[in-house]
Amino acid sequence: MCTRDELMPVPGPARRDKPQPGGPPSPAPRLLTTPSTEVSRWWGRPLAETRCALELGRLLLDPVLRGDGVPRGNGRPVILMPGFLAGDQTLAVIAAWLRRIGYRPHVCGFLANIDCSDRAADRVERQVAALYGKYGRRVALVGHSRGGHYARAIAARTPERVSHAISLGADLQAMVSISVPTTLAVHAARRGLQVTHRARTGSCLSLECPCAFTRDYKKAFPVGLVRLTSIYSRGDGIVRWQESIVPEADCVEVSGSHVGLVLNRKAYRAIAQALAEPELVGSG
Numbered sequence: 001m002c003t004r005d006e007l008m009p010v011p012g013p014a015r016r017d018k019p020q021p022g023g024p025p026s027p028a029p030r031l032l033t034t035p036s037t038e039v040s041r042w043w044g045r046p047l048a049e050t051r052c053a054l055e056l057g058r059l060l061l062d063p064v065l066r067g068d069g070v071p072r073g074n075g076r077p078v079i080l081m082p083g084f085l086a087g088d089q090t091l092a093v094i095a096a097w098l099r100r101i102g103y104r105p106h107v108c109g110f111l112a113n114i115d116c117s118d119r120a121a122d123r124v125e126r127q128v129a130a131l132y133g134k135y136g137r138r139v140a141l142v143g144h145s146r147g148g149h150y151a152r153a154i155a156a157r158t159p160e161r162v163s164h165a166i167s168l169g170a171d172l173q174a175m176v177s178i179s180v181p182t183t184l185a186v187h188a189a190r191r192g193l194q195v196t197h198r199a200r201t202g203s204c205l206s207l208e209c210p211c212a213f214t215r216d217y218k219k220a221f222p223v224g225l226v227r228l229t230s231i232y233s234r235g236d237g238i239v240r241w242q243e244s245i246v247p248e249a250d251c252v253e254v255s256g257s258h259v260g261l262v263l264n265r266k267a268y269r270a271i272a273q274a275l276a277e278p279e280l281v282g283s284g
Contacts, residue, residue, distance in 0.1 A: 044179025045237030052260030056093070062265040065097060070269055071276035073102030076163065077131040078140045078275070080107050081124060081147030083169075083259075085185065087111045091144070094262050094271075101272060103140075106131060113146055114189045118200050118211035121157075124150050128161050138163035140275055144262050145169050145239065152228070153216035159225040163279045166229045166271055168261040169236055171243040175207045175217065182238050221248045224281070229274040231267050233257065250274065 059065055078098055080091040088107040095105040108127045113120065124141075131139050140163055143151035148170025155165035171177045176186065186205055193199035203209045207218070221228055230251045232244035238258040245251045252274075254266035261267050 041180055042240065044181060045235070046179075046181060048235060048237045049257045049259050051235075051257040052263060055256050055260035055265070056263040059093070059263050059265045059268070064265050064268050064272075067097075067101040070101060070272035073098070073275060075102060075104060075135075076137065076140055076275070077104045077106060077135050078142055079124065079127055079131070080105055081141070081143040081150050082110050082113050082262075083145030083147055084113055084182070084189075086113055086144070090262060094142075094268070097268060103275065104135070114192070116193055116198050116200050116204050116211075117146075117149070117209070118204075118213040119198070121150050121153055121213040121216070124154050125158065128154060128158060132161045138279065140164040140166070142166045142271065143168065143170065145258065148172065148230075149175060149217055150213075152221065153213050155226045155228065156219050156221055157212075157216045159222040162226050164227045164229070164275055164277070166231065166274050167244070167249075168231050168267060169233065169239055169241075169244065169258045170230070171239050172230055172246045172249065173243040175214075176205075177240040177243040179238055221246075223248050227274065227277050227280060229270070231261065231270050231274075233261065233264075 063069055080088070080095055080098075082088060082090050087110050091107060095107070098105040106127065108123050110120070128139050128141075138161055141151035141155060143149065143166070145168065148167030149172075151165040151167055152170070152172055155162040176183070178186070190199065190205045193204050194202070200211055201209050204211075207214060228246075228249040230244045230246060230249040231254060232241045232251065233254050233256045234241050235256060236258040252270045254261075254264055254270060256264045256266070
């Protein structure tokens, strides 16, 4: 098990060794648990997040947007999931790009992604089941921030229907290792869910919630069945980047902001490479 202190000084991209056919089995993945020590308050870098506009400009000028220099897709359906407070419209550029390089992108109908996580995960699972039935093949999941939580949880829940799970800037260790302003927004959203009776439990939007989504997020990831990729930036101004590094994933570092990860030319190259990886042996 890698502790938080062990993960923080990682000097660069951390990639797990890929299992080889007939080779030794992969080491057992760890079970996510609530951090035992209190994390100091972190105010994030809200001003640095305005770089997302610059990242879009760079993407528009980069050959990767045309699909140059990246592996081509094979028609696999891909479900895109937005971050907290964001909707499907924030994924329009990446959806068009995925279609351009040979995939079939789909969204789940998120308007602002502030609903109960359990309800949202159920929505994603229904979309996975529908696309699996329609195309007769496993589905890839790409989630930004909170959407990355869904990608991890649904892949663990139904590995027989998911081939790849790709997280962009998501905390894959404790779910809510985020800046103080973002924490306040989460508290406000939780209160809104309780007032409107949308919350299925009193601890909605927390790692302590006993719902099926949280259980699936915390359970051991099905290494050897689903490829998990975590793309992160040390310049992330919303999520502590150290929490995006987990031993069961291919962890890829890029430069840029948190919000801009869905518009980041380097992240696009990492996504294309991750999706091009073949389904794992023993996936069924």
